[in-house]
Amino acid sequence: MAEFIDLVLLAMLALTALRVIFLKDLFAVVMLFGIYSFLSALIFVNLDAVDVAFTEASVGAGISTVLMLVTLALTGRTEKENKRSTVLPLLVVTVTGAALIYGTLDMPPFGDPNNPIHQHVAPRYIEESPKEVGLPNMVTSVLASYRGFDTLGETVVVFSAAIGVIALLGVRRREDLAAEESGFLTHHVLRVVAKMLIPLIILFALYVQFHGDFGPGGGFQAGVIAAAAFILYALVFGLPQAFSVVGAKFLQLMASFGVLLYASVGLYSMFKGGQFLDYSKLAADPVAGQHYGIIIIELGVGITVFAVMLSIFYAFGSQVERSNVK
Amino acid sequence: MNLILDYYNYWIVVFLMMTGFYIVISANNLVKKIVGLNIFQTSVFMLYISMGKVTGGTAPIVVEGVTQYSNPLPHVLILTAIVVGVATTAVGLSLIVRIKRAYGTVEENEFENKDDAI
Amino acid sequence: MFILDIVSSLLLIAGVFFGLSGAIGLFKFPDFFTRVHAASVTDSIAAILIIGGLLLQTSFDLNTAKLFFILLFLMLTSPTASHALAKSARHGGLLTLAETNKDKQEQTH
Missing domain, CATH: 1.20.120 (Four Helix Bundle (Hemerythrin (Met), subunit A))
Known part of the structure; x- marks a missing residue:
């Protein structure tokens, strides 16, 4: 079937x-x-x-x-x-x-x-990761722990993409945007339903963020879903409104904070006597240490992805506002 | 029939890859080129995930009584690749917006002509 | 259990029927507004029936709650989406088929 x-x-x-x-x-x-x-x-x-x-x-x-x-x-x-x-x-x-x-x-x-692909690295992940890392979701274990260095690199790539987009398009400040409200002023149904749904979407993003160790989900998905909630807000209520809820400067700080949080977990485990991103050293019990490490770095990934996706949308959205003013 | 079932996924992947490739080299509009690039990219994801599938296996989340899991490694690689993919797409699209501002068009031959004129 | 299975399969079959009729309507109907109407049949009644059928198949655990939330979410979003689509089309100046025909008649007279 x-x-x-x-x-x-x-x-x-x-x-x-x-x-x-x-x-x-x-x-x-x-x-x-x-x-x-x-x-x-x-x-x-x-x-x-x-x-x-x-x-x-x-x-x-x-x-x-x-x-x-x-x-x-x-x-x-x-x-x-x-x-x-x-x-x-x-x-x-x-x-x-x-x-x-x-x-x-x-x-x-x-x-x-x-098949050869199933013979070498994968069996170890499948057999050992539930014991070594202690999480049921093997994808999260491999992503955050075994291949943590790789994921750090990918988070940095996402971060630098945001730098690229902001360098190319720039972000308008709130005062530069048109004073009158944009968005769907006459769509009352849309505004009411969006107001009802946005808190639920953010709640779902948090669930995905913290339930990612046990089921499908994790920082990448949660960041994108949370960003989608704010993008919905910006589309329905207009970009100036969204800017006053989450400012562009604040988002840039958040994006760098997420990457720093991730990297500092790595440095901290070096201070504790392990290698870079060796979470087993974070607590007395190696499995508990893995848990702490994964929760913190997933949070870092989630914050960065959220901030980057929303900054990119802000950059594009302020270009549209600008061409509407002209 | 067995031959078809064994290679069907890979053939579709090649077809999608070539469709994306064709759009990238033949389309004149830059936005359409980006869509083609994304189709190409998704076909690569499909190739990795197809290779990770084990017949009779389940998703790689530990469940009591299940012994056969699909390979989690390609899933990890592709999960991060998707997010990086959208980030690079965003950079590409913002380049297109700049090109539109500078040349007033996003059709490839038109702004190349303008380049020649300068 | 047997009765639940029968009810659930009836709901699923009805859901599939409405989904299919919505899809056919999307292709066959003449203008934008009737097509939105057909598409919203798939969005609303078909989704409700199918999820209702699936709800009866669960053993009333966490999956039931998840399906229920999906149902709630769909009942909020899909009518809103159809409404926003139709309203935007109207504001954009799209006419129904009847109005277009009337306009044509007035022009010819």
Whole structure:
């Protein structure tokens, strides 16, 4: 049954991607991309990757789509007719694709437990991580503990992306924004429902943050969900309102605070006589130390991701406000 | 039939990858190029997750009485890659916004012509 | 237990029927507003029926509570989304099919 669902969903995914090529209306292209992300999240669930599906649904279908829509508001929604010949790209793609398909025939068969990928590192994680780290969710154990250094690097990449976006677009200060209220002034239903939902979304983000050790979730997903709540607020009540709730300067401080929190856990474990990010030294009992370490670094990741996603949205949103004023 | 089931996921991955690649090299509009890049990126995620799947396994969260789990390692790699992916997409989109401000267009051939004129 | 299974499968089948009819309506209906109407059938009644059917399949534990919250969330968000969509279209100046036909007739006379 799972194989059948896999067949159907992957075929739908391929059709969605194919449709993107022929559409000239970029608004529809971005909407199709949102559908594409949701479909891939479903496929990830079907392939047992629940944490990944969670991230893809909130990031790919949520934040990416919103950012692309904001960009479309600034750059226009139709692609112009393009007179270039499609023969050469088609040829390149066909040849590359044929080579890759030929390559897949040497791949080990899908889902076989004896595949090389399942023989080396993974069995140790699966057998030892519940004892060594003490968490039921192996993905969190590997992400935060065994590969903690890698995750620190990725958090820094996310942080530097925010620096890049702010350097390119800049963030308006509150006084520079148009004084009159923007947002959906006449949509009373939307405003009431948004007011009801935003606290619930933030509550859910906190649940995802702190329940990530036991079920799917963690800092990355929680940060994105919390950012989505504030983005909803900014969309419905207008950017100036959102700025007075969470200021852009404060967000920049938060983004750097998260990275520092993560790195300082590593330094602290060095002071305690272990290696960088060796959480076992954080408490007398190694397993308890792992728990403390993972909770703190997941919090650091969550804060950074939240602040970065919201700063990026603020940067794009203030560009839209600016072009509306002109 | 067995051959198809064994390689179906990989073939779809190659198809998606090539669709994304085609959009990136043939589209004229920069926003559409970014969408193509994202399709390409998601196909790579799909490849990793497909390799991590074990038939008969469950999600890698410890449950009483389950012995067969899917491989958690690709999940970790892809989870972080998705968030990094959206961060880099945001940088790409903000570059597009700057290009629009500087040239007044986001169609590739148009702003290249303007570059030539200068 | 047997009766619960029958009720739950009836709810699921009804949910699938409404979902399918919503999808067909989305393709077949002539103008934007009727299409929103079809899509909101899928959003509201189909989702409620399917989650109701699934609720009866659980053994009344944590999963029941989670499904109940999903149901609550869907009942709040999907009508709002349909409403916002239709209202924005109206503000943007989109006319229903009847109004467009009337306009055309007035122009020809």
